[in-house]
Amino acid sequence: MSATSTPLTPPLPTDRRTGLLATLALLAMTACWGSTFFLIKDLLDRVPTLDFLAVRFAIAAAVMLAIAPRTVQRLSPELRRRAVVLGLLYGVAQILQTAGLAHTPASVSGFITGMYVICTPLLAAPLLRTRITPMTWVAVLLATAGLGVLTLDGLSIGYGESITLVAAVLYALHIVGLGAWASARDALGMTIVQITVIAVVCLVATAPDGLVLPNTGADWLSVVYMALFAGALALVGQTWAQAHLTPTRAAIIMSMEPVFAAFFAVLLGGESLTARMLTGGAMVLVAMLVVELVPRRKIEAEVQHIAV
Numbered sequence: 001m002s003a004t005s006t007p008l009t010p011p012l013p014t015d016r017r018t019g020l021l022a023t024l025a026l027l028a029m030t031a032c033w034g035s036t037f038f039l040i041k042d043l044l045d046r047v048p049t050l051d052f053l054a055v056r057f058a059i060a061a062a063v064m065l066a067i068a069p070r071t072v073q074r075l076s077p078e079l080r081r082r083a084v085v086l087g088l089l090y091g092v093a094q095i096l097q098t099a100g101l102a103h104t105p106a107s108v109s110g111f112i113t114g115m116y117v118i119c120t121p122l123l124a125a126p127l128l129r130t131r132i133t134p135m136t137w138v139a140v141l142l143a144t145a146g147l148g149v150l151t152l153d154g155l156s157i158g159y160g161e162s163i164t165l166v167a168a169v170l171y172a173l174h175i176v177g178l179g180a181w182a183s184a185r186d187a188l189g190m191t192i193v194q195i196t197v198i199a200v201v202c203l204v205a206t207a208p209d210g211l212v213l214p215n216t217g218a219d220w221l222s223v224v225y226m227a228l229f230a231g232a233l234a235l236v237g238q239t240w241a242q243a244h245l246t247p248t249r250a251a252i253i254m255s256m257e258p259v260f261a262a263f264f265a266v267l268l269g270g271e272s273l274t275a276r277m278l279t280g281g282a283m284v285l286v287a288m289l290v291v292e293l294v295p296r297r298k299i300e301a302e303v304q305h306i307a308v
Contacts, residue, residue: 031256048212054205064232091202193259
């Protein structure tokens with residue numbers, strides 16, 4: 001093509017390009033989270049769950065503070081307080097989800113945790129005064145149904161299920177909070193504060209029983225990978241992406257996590273591909289495409305930030 005020729009396809013507007021990059025960042029994050037499921041399943045045979053979480057987030061916080069301490073100093077006092085609140089929400093959700101796993105099957109826990117897909121628009125509507133279109137609700141319900149097909153073998157409501165549902169609500173509040181408070185410019189600093197708070201919450205929760213550390217090189221390698229990639233980098237990506245996406249869009253995109261988990265379990269974990277995996281995964285994928293490709297009304301397409 002010559003220098004004076006007209007390109008066949010005009011470039012995307014800046015806001016659409018940024019939105020696409022934010023979507024891809026969230027997809028990369030959920031793929032990274034999904035890649036850890038079979039690693040965690042193996043690791044938890046030797047390291048208690050709370051101890052694993054405490055070590056994972058402590059490593060992530062220490063490395064990020066060592067690399068970029070000034071990003072935290074540049075945060076305004078209000079942004080620091082809000083990052084602390086977000087870290088507390090996420091950390092307590094991790095604890096409740098973990099406690100729920102002791103009383104409910106992992107598949108049920110995964111489905112109930114995924115209910116943040118429904119909780120997010122229910123909370124975003126009154127808190128951020130956003131209007132959710134009928135097609136977005138279709139995508140939310142389709143994603144939830146897909147999660148059910150992908151994960152559920154049966155469902156009963158007891159203590160474990162109840163506290164896991166509370167965890168899902170807290171995860172949804174975290175998503176809504178990031179949508180309201182996240183700043184692309186301050187994403188790294190906010191992430192460091194959040195991860196530090198999460199590490200403190202997990203360390204406090206596991207302190208009464210003492211801290212059990214991994215005892216093999218392979219286990220430490222898994223923990224470091226999950227700390228730096230599925231922990232630090234993933235939360236940086238989520239914080240930055242949610243500065244450009246509405247909470248409901250973010251939640252539906254993030255519902256791809258169990259789809260990626262199933263993909264990596266088949267590819268690397270030796271599990272067999274089943275019709276349920278294909279059906280549930282396809283339903284979640286269609287839900288994500290619906291919310292991304294169907295034109296949105298202007299008021300829904302805007303990210304409703306709360307001024308600092």
